[in-house]
Amino acid sequence: MAAPSESNGPWYAEVTGYQWLVLAIASAGWAFDAFEGQLFNITRSQLLADLLGAGDQSQAVRLWGDRFLAIFLLGGTLGGVVFGSLADRFGRKPIMSLTILFYSIFSGLTFFATDLWHVAFLRFFVALGVGGEWAVAAALVAEVFPPKARAHASGIFHSTSVLGTWLAALAGILVGTQWRYAYVIGVIPALLVLWVRTSVREPERWQRTGVEQRPRGSFRELFGTPRWRNSAILGLLLAAVGLGTFWGVIVAGQDLTADLLIRLGKSKEEAQQSAKFAYGIVQALGGGLGLLAFGPLAERLGRRGAFALMHIAAFIIVPITCYVPQTYAQQLMILPIFGFCTLSIHAGYAIYFPELFPDHLRATGAGVCFNGGRLVAASILVLSGELKALPGMSLQLAVSILGCLFLLGLVVLLFLPETKGRPLPE
Template sequence: MTVDPNDPYAPPNDAESSAPAVSNDDDSSGPWYRGVTRYQWLILVIACAGWVFDVYEGQIFNITRNDMLLQVLDGNTAAVKAWGDNFLAIFLAGGTIGGLLFGSLADRYGRRPIMIATILMYSIFSGLTFFANDIYVIGILRFLVALGIGGEWAVAASLVAEVFTRRARAQAAGIFHASSILGTWLAALSGILVGSHWRYAYLLGVLPALLIVWVRASVKEPERWQATKSKTAGARAGSFRDLLLNSRWNGLAIRGMLLAAVGLGTFWSVTVAGQDLVRELLLSLGISPEEAGTRSKFAYGIVQATGGGLGLLSFGPLAARFGRKPTFIAFQAMALLIVPIVCFLPQSYAQMLVILPVFGFLTLGMHSGYAIYFPELFPTHIRATGASFCFNGGRLLAVPVLLFSGWLKGREDVPLEYAVSGLSLLFLLGIAVILTMPETKQRDLVEE
């Protein structure tokens, strides 16, 4: 077979490969994890641990925001809805800036030191939220937490992609992103345990700082990164100029960002709305606000999140079997169908608990694809930069969605069910975007 030398996704010439850290063994017999080394498992566990606490820091606001905002805003319920989505928009903006900054630094200075810096950042500022009493101070702290969270994802996703073999990469990256469900569960359990004493849930956010000791002792820079660093002498490493002005990569970066924007925008405006849909249903059935709040936390943080976790775990094997593009398309098409079902069909709490896992599976599962797909689109010297640009740039594009979502859900003449169903139409845009992008199944990571 003739290989186009200008195709960055062409199968590699193993004789010329400059990436000794990752085997290009095409033997597909046996389970995907056969041959995975102890160090590769260690890297996956560390990446997952960082991502678990990363997600905890983001989700704990969703779990505690009503209690927090009611207290800080002196019980002004009208302001709570507006500030809730405004805070999510602030969080997405901070994640974008942090992701772009730390992703570039990780390509330039290495994966390990930047991972340490990001974990330290989101741990400290989450803990400081315990002492905050002013709505604007909390907003600043959430922005700073988001800076660290955005950067940590890009570094960890690139690290997993570079350490694992082509044969195991999709499954490993899928497991990495799926570990986020543990962060959601941890946030849900913390929210339930602390009740209205929301400050203690943020104080627990200091614990990830302990990960730094483990990272310093265990993580080595991937040989791919070291080889590229030596070859380029750092001149192009982490270069936004190379990413955005080079025609080989800029189109992929923009389309990847749009793809992530759909997933992130629908997550914060549609998936997270599962908790609000449950609470509204319970209130309509005459359940007290306190009981409705507790039950909705459980329904969202445990029941729906369990379905979401299974979706995240499923994406990797499905992408390895059928390809990245078909899997993205299938998840988004089915998500478009399930949203109006969960909005209008359930008439009782029990019925809602049956449908919510499917809702979580389909609307959240596609997010594993970002950790799998984005690092495969870009060469080593801008891999974290490119992956971060896609994922965290998608956060920035999702901000208008969040602002619109807050406005729409705050309107008294628009029922929540209709607002959420309308916002789910964004999945159509996601399908249109992925149709224009390349398939990376069974292709090695791009080097140049």
């Protein structure tokens, strides 16, 4: 099928008010997604030190922190796959509402956690909602927006995760060592369900699949058809690189900053508070700009070209961030660049994955790619925890080693198709 002709105006010229509304709702859901995911990262030193009865810089805290992140990735995997399939079967609107309720309620219940297994259980169920909401929202934005605006809108959708990171950082700074109160705030996104229920309509593309009586959300068709199976597996591997490096490398910006400040003579509490600001605000700002930049880059260089460029940039910036800064001011200067290069590729997943699959498998396929990648990334997190806990292993060296994973993304890209300028598969 030939790509439709495009007008010469700006990409947003033909976007309707309802399409902007869908983008706002999807983005709000994803921003709170990121908030729930980042809230643990922001508060985990105090949370784990409290529950373990250990010093907040002990190896046990770091090891359990990475283990809980691995559990989170496992939950996200199951949530993305299951809720993605349900969204293809029953519609985008009801499943989006359900996923938001999942991550809001179980995050709020963390306030009552008194043991490690409580945290593990609750983080797993928070992740179910987080993984599912992304799959539904990414498919919804891709289906509602016109072809010329699709990459830009999807990039904006994913870039709003930085707002969630800022909210988590502010919540962490506000509550200080009283980490339980940060999770009470996590209940607020449940109110978003009312907006979803009253404002969102099912996309016409999804409704047509019911008229045509095509099997919706079928894993048998997804993995039984060579074209869809290859896209799902390769997309999963591409996402695994980004998600593994996110939790093993990108979030280490906070720990790298704290370690630097402690070496400079700051107290642990002062170092942690300054590190929350450096990671949650300064680094996140650069990351948000990188996410916003990926859409225009994908339109200019193609999806594969944009991915390749940013994987190379990420591989280069990681060891620079680990070893070059010698003062807090220098750290604040390098972290936005670090965030820009390493986080930008995540917007590409929201742009690219929905373009790989047909209408009746879009949320299922996108969910398998993005959240199935979490399953592989979980093993990377276990490796990350063990690596950082090795005697004599510095945090800088461990993060630099994990940064080499970006090179694997370049290999995966060699086997994936280019979707720029092509209509969504029907």
